[in-house]
Structures are given as structure tokens and as C-alpha cells.
Amino acid sequence: MRNLAPRWFVLGSFLLCTVLVYGQKQVTHPLRRCETMEELNRIIQNNPAIVAQWRAEGQRRYNAWLQRTATQGSRTEAGEIIIPIVFHIVDSAQRQAWVTDRDIYEQVEILNRDYSGRKADNYKSLVPPEISNRVGRVPIRFVLARRAPNGTISSGIERRVGASPDHVNIKSTATGGLDAWDVNQYVNVWCGTFSGSEAGLLGIATFPFTTGNGAQGVVIGTATLPFTSNVARSYYPTYAEGATLSHELGHFFYLWHTFGDNASCNNADFRIQDGWPLAAGAGPEGDDTPDQKGNPSADGFVYGNPSQNYNVGCIDVPFGIVYGSFMNYFDDRALFMFTDGQRKRVESCIELYRPGLLASNGGSAPTVANDAYVVTSIPRGTPERRATVLSNTPVKAVVRNYGNNTLNAVTISWRLDAGATNSNSYALNLLPGKDTTLSIGTLSAASGGHTLTIYSTQPNGGSDAFTNNDTLQSFIIVSGGNISAPFTEGFNGATFPPSQWLLFNPNGNAWTRSSTAGLNAAGAAFYNNYNINQVGTLDEIISPAIDFGSSDS
Numbered sequence: 001m002r003n004l005a006p007r008w009f010v011l012g013s014f015l016l017c018t019v020l021v022y023g024q025k026q027v028t029h030p031l032r033r034c035e036t037m038e039e040l041n042r043i044i045q046n047n048p049a050i051v052a053q054w055r056a057e058g059q060r061r062y063n064a065w066l067q068r069t070a071t072q073g074s075r076t077e078a079g080e081i082i083i084p085i086v087f088h089i090v091d092s093a094q095r096q097a098w099v100t101d102r103d104i105y106e107q108v109e110i111l112n113r114d115y116s117g118r119k120a121d122n123y124k125s126l127v128p129p130e131i132s133n134r135v136g137r138v139p140i141r142f143v144l145a146r147r148a149p150n151g152t153i154s155s156g157i158e159r160r161v162g163a164s165p166d167h168v169n170i171k172s173t174a175t176g177g178l179d180a181w182d183v184n185q186y187v188n189v190w191c192g193t194f195s196g197s198e199a200g201l202l203g204i205a206t207f208p209f210t211t212g213n214g215a216q217g218v219v220i221g222t223a224t225l226p227f228t229s230n231v232a233r234s235y236y237p238t239y240a241e242g243a244t245l246s247h248e249l250g251h252f253f254y255l256w257h258t259f260g261d262n263a264s265c266n267n268a269d270f271r272i273q274d275g276w277p278l279a280a281g282a283g284p285e286g287d288d289t290p291d292q293k294g295n296p297s298a299d300g301f302v303y304g305n306p307s308q309n310y311n312v313g314c315i316d317v318p319f320g321i322v323y324g325s326f327m328n329y330f331d332d333r334a335l336f337m338f339t340d341g342q343r344k345r346v347e348s349c350i351e352l353y354r355p356g357l358l359a360s361n362g363g364s365a366p367t368v369a370n371d372a373y374v375v376t377s378i379p380r381g382t383p384e385r386r387a388t389v390l391s392n393t394p395v396k397a398v399v400r401n402y403g404n405n406t407l408n409a410v411t412i413s414w415r416l417d418a419g420a421t422n423s424n425s426y427a428l429n430l431l432p433g434k435d436t437t438l439s440i441g442t443l444s445a446a447s448g449g450h451t452l453t454i455y456s457t458q459p460n461g462g463s464d465a466f467t468n469n470d471t472l473q474s475f476i477i478v479s480g481g482n483i484s485a486p487f488t489e490g491f492n493g494a495t496f497p498p499s500q501w502l503l504f505n506p507n508g509n510a511w512t513r514s515s516t517a518g519l520n521a522a523g524a525a526f527y528n529n530y531n532i533n534q535v536g537t538l539d540e541i542i543s544p545a546i547d548f549g550s551s552d553s
Contacts, residue, residue, distance in 0.1 A: 033239070033303075033329045035167070035204040036251045037261045043212045054209045055275030058353075062277060065352045081350060084145040084362030085111075085187040088178035089159045090170050091222050095193055096159055099225055101468035104144070104157050106228045109375065110242030111142045111249070114326060115346075120337040123324065128309055130319035134288050136343030141433075142187070146365040146404075149182050153365050155466055164192025164222075167204050171214040180215035184356030187252070188217030189245065191225065202236070203244045205251035208353040209276050218248040228382050229473060237384075241332035250327050254278070254349035255342055258327045259294030259302050265314035267291050269327065270341065281341075282348035288341035289322045291315045294329070302329035364404055369465035371403035372410045372456040374472040375435060379443075379452075381475040386449065386504060388477045390545055393443045397454050401430040402469065409461055412440050414454040425458075447480035449504070477502055482545035489543070492523035500544035511541040 044051060087104050089096060113119050117137035124132045144156030160178050164170060170177035170190045180188045194201045203220045206213065223236050224244035254276075260268035270287035272278065291314040294302035309320035322328075324336040338346070350357055378396040381387030395414065401407040407430040413423040422441050430436050443452065455471040457464065464470055480500040489498060496513035497503055503511055514526035525541055532539075 033202050034247060035201055036248065037257065039204055039213055040210065047212065050212060051274065054273065058209055058273070058275035061353055079139065081140045081358060082363050083140055083142050083187055083357050084360055085142045085156065085189060086145045086181050087157045087189050087191060089191045089222065090162065090164050090177050091192050092163065093161050095222050096161055099222055100229045101157055102229055103225050105469050106226045107242050107245060108142050108144055110226060111246055114246040115140045115338065117337065123336045127324065128319035131322060131324065134322065134339045136338045136340035138338055138343045138346050143363040145186055145362045146369065147362050151366055153367060153369065155468060164194055166194065166198055167201065167219045168214040170219060171217070180217060183216040185360040186362050188215065190217065190219045191222045193222050202239055203248040205248040207251055208254055208349060209273055218245065218252055220244050220248060227384065238331045243326060243332035243335045246326045253346040255327050255345055258289050258322060258325045259292045261295065263293055263295035265291045265293045278345060278352065279348040282344040286341040286344050288339045289325065290317050292321045305331045305334045365465065368405055369403045370407065370459035370462055371464055371466045372407060372459040373400040373402035373469040374454055374456050375400045377452065377454050377472055377474045379474060379476055383475050386475045386477045388479055388542055389443065390482060391444050391478050394439060395441050395443050395452065397438050397440050398435055399438060399456060400435045401432050403459065403465065404432050406431055407459055410456050411458045412438055412454065412456055414440055414452065416443060416445055416452055417450055445478045447478050450476050450478060452476055477504060477542065479545045482547045485546055485548045487546055490519060490521060490523050491525050492521050497541060502542040504540040504542060511539060
């Protein structure tokens with residue numbers, strides 16, 4: 001295979017370089033990743049009769065579905081399901097400032113990536129085909145609510161400043177939280193920072209049949225939201241890539257943990273709650289996840305960042321468990337898929353038990369609204385995962401028509417750091433919900449870290465109804481130049497990093513040069529991973545861009 005484009009490498013496993021990394025101390029992962037099953041068990045323990053109530057309600061809803069299908073037919077697997085989602089953020093003023101509206105938009109983009117299977121596409125070459133062939137593409141598109149229950153226009157984001165109540169009281173204005181919007185028409189998500197007996201809680205959700213713990217919906221820790229802006233904030237580095245909400249919404253749509261919450265091997269993740277059947281193929285007969293086990297409070301089978309054919313000693317399958325399922329507990333970066341069986345369960349759950357979402361108008365503004373949403377950029381980097389580019393790299397912006405009429409024109413402006421602003425107007429013919437990629441200029445900058453700011457104005461020549469999605473920041477590193485292959489670096493010189501190499505250490509730790517270790521001579525890039533015990537953080541040493549030209553890989 002021949003590679004003609006320059007490439008960068010982050011040490012260290014790809015270059016002919018001398019790298020010394022100490023192994024890490026044993027890490028204790030938080031044991032409150034998800035409290036949904038513990039909450040379910042508490043409700044039943046406190047009121048055993050509630051199971052019979054759930055059964056009766058399930059039978060009522062199932063009979064209602066039978067009546068609907070007899071007159072209207074079934075919509076299962078009939079096309080895209082657009083679901084309005086509203087975020088209720090109840091937290092201190094400091095934490096409210098940490099989480100920008102842009103972070104909420106990013107979380108919705110992550111949901112759509114995760115449920116559509118697009119994240120799994122990036123893992124296809126990294127996992128066995130027996131796993132990648134099971135990827136399910138759930139036909140859901142989440143959109144921030146544009147119409148409040150009273151019919152007024154809305155951003156889909158509401159905030160209340162104050163200490164976060166517990167996961168039940170956060171769902172009510174009267175108890176210090178924020179009231180749910182119509183749970184039949186919207187997906188409600190509450191965000192808070194929990195304390196006392198709930199300290200460290202990342203997420204908890206209601207199954208379709210759950211009662212006794214407040215309104216239907218999902219509660220997540222504020223710190224689990226993705227970290228995309230330049231606002232310094234506290235977050236969970238292992239669990240801050242948006243997968244907590246993808247996981248909890250899985251429960252909301254009737255998915256169980258793939259490990260069955262059992263220390264013994266089991267396949268209980270496709271079970272049916274008594275009285276709450278699903279359509280054919282969505283129950284136990286549709287199970288496409290290998291047996292798994294895991295008791296989150298007693299063992300470590302469900303934590304960490306596994307890869308390839310990871311197994312836990314259940315049925316001997318050479319390709320391992322479906323560790324990448326969002327219904328596992330592993331680190332956010334290790335989760336990348338729903339299976340097709342899980343996809344069928346989600347669709348069946350919506351049709352049978354959450355049918356109000358199918359007909360909701362909550363995602364559409366009640367009046368004509370122009371909205372040019374800057375979704376992402378090329379290049380795109382975040383504060384802890386900067387994009388590395390060469391100077392004179394073309395810059396592109398992905399713009400979505402998030403309004404409710406055709407977007408015919410928009411102005412896109414951009415600047416690098418505090419430099420001059422460049423603006424261009426574009427003629428479009430972009431239907432609502434559709435994206436377009438616009439070439440907006442060329443990035444020319446000195447070597448080092450930079451912030452690229454892109455924003456939209458004047459959609460259809462007028463004002464933008466929702467300005468909180470107009471501006472995007474991309475965090476990049478400009479390389480000092482490129483070199484030709486073959487290339488070797490032994491770190492033998494006293495200068496560190498060597499010429500054209502870059503260090504990126506956002507949390508203050510650093511790669512250093514060892515003057516004692518080395519391959520053929522003294523010199524190595526050294527990172528003391530054993531004593532720097534910060535799970536999930538990145539500390540990078542970045543090579544110059546390497547032009548492979550006609551060299552074989």
C-alpha cells in the first residue's frame with residue numbers, strides 16, 4: 001500500500017523511535033456508572049405489589065397497540081423517527097457556566113452518531129468481523145425541542161441555578177428541580193451534580209414500565225457531558241465523551257445491560273419484563289449478544305478500555321463479547337455500537353410503549369424560524385484532542401439547516417485566535433434537517449496550538465432564531481513542517497522535544513527525555529505513567545508530519 005499524504009504520529013507505537021513508558025498503577029473505576037438496575041430493585045423491594053401494577057399497565061398498553069395496528073398498521077422499521085429532546089440543567093452557577101449550550105448540541109450530535117451506527121464505522125477495521133457485522137443502525141434522529149408544551153418557541157435547553165436535588169427531586173420545580181415536559185411527546189434529560197448517598201452518580205433512567213421514581217426520562221451527571229468548549233471545567237475524563245446518555249437512553253428504550261447484572265455467565269439482556277412483550281424478533285429470540293457476566297459492585301469485568309476479542313470466560317467464542325455495546329460499562333471511548341437485535345428492541349419499544357414520540361411536533365418551531373447551525377469543521381479538535389495539521393490547510397465548515405424552511409443563503413465568518421475575521425456569503429438550497437460542507441478559506445499559522453472560531457450569520461438574509469448553535473471552536477496544533485520517510489528518531493540530543501516535534505499536555509503532566517534509557521545510544525522519550533495516575537487524560541508527543549511519498553508501508 002502506498003501513502004501519498006503527510007501523516008502525524010502520536011507516540012508511541014508507530015515510529016522507529018525510542019519510547020519508555022512505565023506501566024500504570026491499578027486504577028479504581030467509579031462504581032456508580034449507572035444506577036438504573038439498582039433503582040429498579042429498590043422500587044420492587046420497597047413495594048413488591050408494584051410488579052403486578054406494572055404487569056396490568058403493560059397489558060393495557062399492549063392491547064392499545066394491537067388496536068392501533070389493526071386500524072393504522074405497523075410502522076416498525078418504516079423509516080426515520082425524529083424525537084424531540086429537552087435538557088433540564090439544575091446545578092450551581094459555576095457548573096452552569098462550565099457547560100455551554102454548545103456542549104448540549106454536541107451531546108445531541110453524539111447521540112445521533114451513536115444510534116445511527118456512525119461511530120461503529122470508525123471501529124470496523126479494529127474489531128473482528130463477527131462483531132462489526134452485528135452493528136445495528138437505529139433509525140432515530142434526536143433534535144433539540146423547538147416547541148415548548150405551551151406552544152411557544154424554545155431552545156430545548158432550560159436551566160435552574162442551585163444545588164442539584166437527588167435524582168427524583170430534580171424532576172420537579174417544587175422540590176428544587178425542573179418539571180418534566182410532556183413525557184409522551186418529549187425525551188426529558190435532567191443534568192446535575194449529585195451529593196450525599198448519590199455522590200458519583202453518572203446516570204439513571206426509567207424503563208417504559210417504571211413508576212415510583214419521578215417522571216419518565218433520564219438523569220445524568222453534568223460532568224458526563226462532552227467537553228468541547230474552551231471553558232475550563234470539571235469532568236470525568238473516562239466518561240466525558242457523551243456515552244453515558246447513549247447508555248441511559250438505551251434503558252429508556254427497554255434495553256438491559258449486556259452483562260445481565262450477574263456475576264455468572266448469562267444471556268439475560270434480551271429478557272421481557274412480565275406483561276411488557278415486544279414485537280416478534282425483539283425479545284429473547286432476537287438475542288445477538290454472546291453470553292456475558294459482570295457484577296459492577298463486585299468485579300472489574302465491565303470496566304476499562306478493552307479491545308479486539310476481549311472475553312470474560314463465558315461461551316468460548318473466538319471473537320469475544322460485544323464489549324463495544326453502549327449497554328456495557330466500559331470507558332466511553334471503548335463503546336461504539338448497538339447490535340441489530342438491540343435496534344429491533346428500541347424500535348419495538350417506541351411503537352408499543354412510547355408511541356407519542358412518533359407523532360410529536362416538539363421538534364418543529366411553531367413559527368417560521370431560520371437557523372444556520374455550524375455542526376462541525378474540518379479540521380476539528382477539542383481541548384484534549386486537538387487536530388494536528390500543516391500550515392496552509394484548507395478549512396471547511398459543515399452547516400445544517402436547523403430551521404423549518406429552506407435555507408437559501410448564509411454568511412460564514414472565521415478567525416484564527418484573535419486574528420482578523422474572514423467572511424463569505426453562500427447561496428444555498430438546503431432543506432430543513434440537511435447538511436452542506438462549505439469551503440471557507442485556508443489556515444496559515446505558526447507552529448503550535450491555535451483556536452479556530454467559525455460562526456454563521458444572516459440565514460436567508462435575516463436574523464437567526466437560535467444563536468446558541470451559530471459558533472464553533474476547533475482546537476488545533478499546527479506542525480512546523482513535514483519530513484520524508486524513512487525516518488528515525490532516537491532522542492539522543494539534549495534538546496527535547498527535538499526540532500519540529502510538539503508536546504501537548506493539557507493537564508500539566510509532560511513527556512520528558514531520559515538520558516539513561518535508549519536503544520543503540522542513551523536517549524528516550526519518557527512518560528512516567530505509573531505515578532501519573534489520571535485515568536482517561538491524554539499527554540501527547542507529536543511527530544512532525546511524515547510524507548511517505550512512494551514509500552511502501
